[in-house]
Amino acid sequence: GQNIDQPTEMTATEGAIVQINCTYQTSGFNGLFWYQQHAGEAPTFLSYNVLDGLEEKGRFSSFLSRSKGYSYLLLKELQMKDSASYLCAVSLRNDYKLSFGAGTTVTVRA
């Protein structure tokens, strides 16, 4: 199986920046997804990294280091609506299914 670790909870202030780390140990790594999930709702796609480096998409950026088994999701200019759980998920070569981390609950305070 895969070991995917991310912090359980993080709290930040509106307008600030938060970085959510995800580490993984797996063989046959292909790529890494980040999803956002509001309470009681379905996860929605945020980003997908296959190559090393930073991918920027508006207020959200995602970084991947394949050699270190490490990724982070950076949320800038935090808004109250960003309060949610953020899921890190790993895909493997020659495999359809994703393996998910336990998720990081981010609380944005005024």
Place this chain on the structure above:
Amino acid sequence: DGGITQSPKYLFRKEGQNVTLSCEQNLNHDAMYWYRQDPGQGLRLIYYSQIVNDFQKGDIAEGYSVSREKKESFPLTVTSAQKNPTAFYLCASSIDRAASYTFGSGTRLTVV
């Protein structure tokens, strides 16, 4: 609009009864998945199907069964053999390997 539909949103069942959760997609995706989510835990894979008439067990398949008779449909049956069935169930689909999932809105099952 294309999407993936789960029904019902909330489901209550008595202990010992089998129950079937519906999942339908009109995205023309080949692959479909069922995950279970418990409070404070990540998504755990129950079953997945890469193509019609074929499916594989995930990490926690015991007490569950599925069928994939049509490309659009992937129903999940929670049997009485599942010891702790109360959970949030998510269905997803993807067009192929390494593609992002599209999730349904989920079914919250409560067994009393």
